[in-house]
Amino acid sequence: PQSLQRPMARPFHLLCLLVLSSVAWPQSPTPAATGGSSALVSFTLDFPESQPEHYSIRVPSDGLAHYQSTGRVSADSDATDSFDFDFPLSAELRHKIFALADKAGYFQKDLDSHHKNLAFTGKKTLTYKDASRAGESTYNFSSNPATQELTGLFQNLSATLEFGHRIDYDRRYQKLALDAELKRMQEMAQTNMLVEVSAIHPILEQIVADQSVVNVARARAQRLLEGAGGR
DSSP, X not given: OHXXXXXXXXXXXXXXXXXXXXXXXXXXOOHHHHTTTOOEEEEEEEOTTSSSSEEEEEEXXXXXXXXXXXXXXXXXXXXXXXXXXXXXXXXXXXXXXXXXXXXXXXXXXXXXOOXXXXXXXXXXXXXXXXXXXXXXXXXXXXXXXXXXXXXXXXXXXXXXXXXXXXXXXXXXXXXXXXXXXHHHHHHXXXXXXXXXXXXXXXXXXXXXXXXXXXXXXXXHHHHHHHHTTOO
């Protein structure tokens, strides 16, 4: 009987050791679990002659993007208005932004063309940061194709978000101005000069549902929603 029990005791003992070792020495968490893989691309523009005069867009590799702008309330006013807005970004656009940052060398080199006699179109700054690298470059105009594409993308995204800011203000305080603003927005959307209209879906939906807004403006908001993948 003793000789029959010994062969069974050894595998059971090894199994216990394996279980104990897995508890005593757990695997190290992956970088994604600790947040080590998070990254951030940001774009800032300062242009006193434009509206808004300043804005910045922060795009993390996950989570909500953030937009902030400062500008005059109107062309003939010295009063300024600050706009802060958190918004979801589509996976497609987020991937495109980070792919272009990669192509632009994560902004670790001077991106400005330094061409003379170029019109000033605003002080632009692109910034990248993750757990292993960081880069930042300021420019007026860049001849780097990836930088040019990123600049246009961020400028169009700003235009979209500023429309959202204005139509939200109009719905609250001057509803008669809504139709003209939404018409301009439609025209720019049709020429692909707006990016990520879905970011301002909640504002457009409020206009559609607002019975105090004229029907033509509500119809424009509805078409913008449908064109951007809305209801």
